[in-house]
Amino acid sequence: MPADHILTYALAMRGGVEAALGRMFQGWLDRGRRVTLVLGEESGQFQAGVPMGVETVTLGHQSYAGLCTTLPAMIGRMRPDIIFCPGNHYTSMAAWSRLRLAGACPPIVAKMSNAVDRGDHHPVLAWGQRQWLARHRLFLDALVAMTPATARAAQDATGLSVAVIPNPPAALPDLALDRPRPPGRRILGVGRLEPQKRWDRLITAMTHLPPDIGLTILGEGSLRPALTAQIAALGLTGRVTLPGHSADAPAAMAAAQVVALASDYEGVPGVLREALAVGTPVVATDSSPAVREIVRDPALGTVVAREDLAGLVAALRHWLDPVAPRPDPVPQPGQDSPDRYLALFDSIVTARHNRQTLASGNVRFGARAVAVARRLALRPAL
Template identity: 35%
Template sequence: MLRILVPLHSFEPGGVERVALRLARAWRSAGVRLHLVLGRDERPRPDLAQGLDFDVLQQGMITTAAFETLWMLAKLPGRIRHSRPDLIFCPGNSYAVIGALLKLLLGRSCPPIVLKVSNDLRRPDLGPFARFWYRIWCRLQGRLIDRFVALSSAMRDEIKDMMKVSGDRVSVIANPALSRAEAAALAAPRGARTSNGKRYLAIGRLVPQKNFLLLIRAFSKIAAPEDRLAILGEGPERVALENLVAELGLRERVLLPGHIEATGEWLATSDIFVLSSDYEGLPAVVIEAMAAGVPVVATDCSTSMPELVDDGRLGRLIPPRDLERLAEAMQTPVHACANEARAMVDRFTVERAAPNYVALFEILVAQTGLSWGGGGFTASQPGNMRG
């Protein structure tokens, strides 16, 4: 029986953590033994966490949020030695530093590590100096981490190029953005609209990466008096967004209701979904919008986006940070064929992804030929950590 350790910083809203919890539930049902290590447990647990057991690292009243990565690195080696996992799964780019440093800290005592690459690696938002060091960091990950999971075929090529790894170390598994039951619920018929005007919707953490400032400016350029824009999420940019809304005189027309876990009702009453990000991996919110039958307007913010919108058949793509093009696209969205949208959504369900992960884990554990001995994780037969 596979034993998988999964580190999670917290239950704070984030697509990476939601996907990890969805996979964990499916893996547990498949008989995988899970050790879910949670950095801190400071907020109500989301529905996806119900029924799962967590090993919470933070004890007492002092929060570890400001140094969560260092805290996890200090505590994880002991947890690994105690639970003796066959493999460690890092569920997104923000956990890459944990995987890489565990390899350096534990050496041959470290189980194989699989990293799901959840964000764009080319990072066009970075300046030349920062991008130079970021490329070095990507190559270091390629030297230390055993296997990578790409969310699309295009992302696989990006990982090979940026991490400087061979193709046999990168697997393509579509991001499990939702379950088939969740997709069916989102696709349920919607009631008749009672209000006038268009309803625009965006979902995501209020952080610079999402570029909601650009979205609000685009909305101000094209919105009719009855139109409304809702941005569901919470984060450090709230004050900046509220100030811009006030500056543009949009207080009655732009809603910032905070983080909403159940977004189905908002999608059901929306006319257009907008993704304005500077960079992404493969955004689950776009898949949710497709499942709900809401036309999608999105920035071309990752190598996966053209594949996701089927080169324009399932949504409109515009360059990142292009105010004029975003505003124009919000007025002329693509109305996708329902059958084609459903087929695309089904590719990104947990029912399809979870077994593929388990198969990858089983192959990697068998290839490494490693097992826990008295002194740690050691070779029990000839094996190659890089496959």
């Protein structure tokens, strides 16, 4: 029994979770499914990636509490066949919808978009996070992770059976392998200017690198003022630039000597896959189990401990050496991910339909049995 109507939601189309969600839509539409996207606001750099066929419902605000409280009523009115929660940031909305709608709530499938163990959590917060994850089995019908290692961690934390489905690949430019590169040596970072990404760590590393090395960070976020102040305080104004979002990030990756990601925590960082897909080596912190799955060979890049500044500097020096060989491009996985998600959705919807049919049949059988028993009880004794 197919999941003909899929409902999903987001505050706005900004960030890696939302970018991956947008890349899923066309595959679902192409297979005849109805897709409803509930948005806080139609904004964000990935809004243009939402295809025309997606039914978008906009609330007009980016209030987490507002979307959380509104969602159950919208689900009850639209009656989708399945709900897709696109990432960890949104699972409390799924839990609230299940609580409010109870048995009338459609099945909910969620994606594990961040690491189970976050590198920025105090031990008390880490304990609370583990308790929250252990309760996911109370409101989710299925959980998806993007790599085997993240699936194992998610299964241990939640007790759910976890499917492994990678994100659909990002579109990459048609780049020649002998593409020219700009003069000088430049490090590229791509991601939101938010605490999770720890761009301050990468900026600090620049003070230990030769003055001919530059750093460009493509992205936008709340930490722009703080990072700008750090750059000025360290005397790096001429070497570190924050140009904001770029629609041509893959081309920038292809032109960079190395792509760096210094995060405290990640799920499965797509920026690493995209950089390797255009043949650019990467340097990344061990921000999730998936990082070593992606950077699986020393020829592809270097993984360092989160707080190892010396190791980060040494890795950057290595890949910025003009004689360091660039890796061969690594194809991105996930070409069939929309189909794999639909197969999972369909199996869950079918299983629920079968259970309901069986329960309904049992109720009817029970009612007939009671009626027969009553007739026998009322029949006069011979």
